[in-house]
Amino acid sequence: MPTLTLVAERTPIKAYELTTSAVNIGRGEDMDIVIDNVSVSRRQARVQPAADGRWVVEDLSSANGTYVNGERLAAPTPLSRGDEISFGKFSLFFDRVMKLPIQEREVGVKPELPRPSETFHMDLKEVERLRKTLAEDQRRWGQRLHAFLLHEGWPCPKSRLLTPQGMRWAAALKLSEHGRLQVDSLLAIIAALEVQLETVDGELRRFARTDQRCQALQSIYGIGPILACHLLAEIGEACRFRRAKQITRFAGLDPVVDESGETRRRGTAMRWPRRRRRPGRRTGAR
Numbered sequence: 001m002p003t004l005t006l007v008a009e010r011t012p013i014k015a016y017e018l019t020t021s022a023v024n025i026g027r028g029e030d031m032d033i034v035i036d037n038v039s040v041s042r043r044q045a046r047v048q049p050a051a052d053g054r055w056v057v058e059d060l061s062s063a064n065g066t067y068v069n070g071e072r073l074a075a076p077t078p079l080s081r082g083d084e085i086s087f088g089k090f091s092l093f094f095d096r097v098m099k100l101p102i103q104e105r106e107v108g109v110k111p112e113l114p115r116p117s118e119t120f121h122m123d124l125k126e127v128e129r130l131r132k133t134l135a136e137d138q139r140r141w142g143q144r145l146h147a148f149l150l151h152e153g154w155p156c157p158k159s160r161l162l163t164p165q166g167m168r169w170a171a172a173l174k175l176s177e178h179g180r181l182q183v184d185s186l187l188a189i190i191a192a193l194e195v196q197l198e199t200v201d202g203e204l205r206r207f208a209r210t211d212q213r214c215q216a217l218q219s220i221y222g223i224g225p226i227l228a229c230h231l232l233a234e235i236g237e238a239c240r241f242r243r244a245k246q247i248t249r250f251a252g253l254d255p256v257v258d259e260s261g262e263t264r265r266r267g268t269a270m271r272w273p274r275r276r277r278r279p280g281r282r283t284g285a286r
Contacts, residue, residue, distance in 0.1 A: 002095035022048030039088025
């Protein structure tokens with residue numbers, strides 16, 4: 001029977017022997033191959049035998065997608081010997097002989113996956129970048145829908161078009177056959193992006209509820225779970241900064257004045273004005 005070899009950061013971890021039943025892969029506890037890492041969705045992918053005897057892999061509507069030899073899956077795809085199934089920081093090689101760690105080959109002890117605390121900072125950055133990409137794509141398709149409706153004589157504020165009321169209003173418009181096809185296609189794309197955004201936001205909120213650093217950030221007025229995860233991904237461990245100015249400089253928020261292409265002058269941060277001394281008040285003995 002063929003095997004699936006799990007690889008993390010170019011290191012083989014474990015080989016799974018396939019049987020005649022389907023194998024579900026993901027972060028959820030009910031999966032057959034459980035990968036407890038934030039870069040993997042709860043239901044990532046499924047590998048199962050087909051009627052012709054070949055093995056096929058399909059994506060289970062994951063947030064970050066599943067790739068076979070670098071190409072993203074859009075439909076169930078047959079597997080050949082040596083194919084690489086990749087998602088997040090991990091890969092599964094189909095029926096490929098690889099040298100496993102010593103403890104796996106000789107002792108039979110299952111080596112542990114990289115702990116989330118070790119790879120969390122890099123994974124959280126990738127999740128935040130994925131969320132930003134999905135939000136930008138949704139906004140871009142919303143602008144395209146707004147421009148098309150404006151051209152068809154149905155003006156609508158951009159701020160209301162992507163709301164549930166605005167989406168229902170656009171779906172109920174009486175348009176021509178060509179116009180209805182355009183609007184329905186754009187609405188389907190926006191709705192699919194919204195589902196992906198909700199999945200990513202749910203994962204970020206779940207992590208923010210269990211991470212003490214995110215909870216400390218949320219104690220600041222105006223910072224919610226999503227923003228706390230974003231700040232944590234960008235700043236990292238705050239203990240490596242001794243002063244607040246160092247964090248400001250690290251984030252690139254300190255004022256810089258570019259005089260020309262050859263010289264550069266760094267400005268100074270604005271300070272609060274000092275209290276004025278009262279008239280006639282002595283500051284000390286002369």
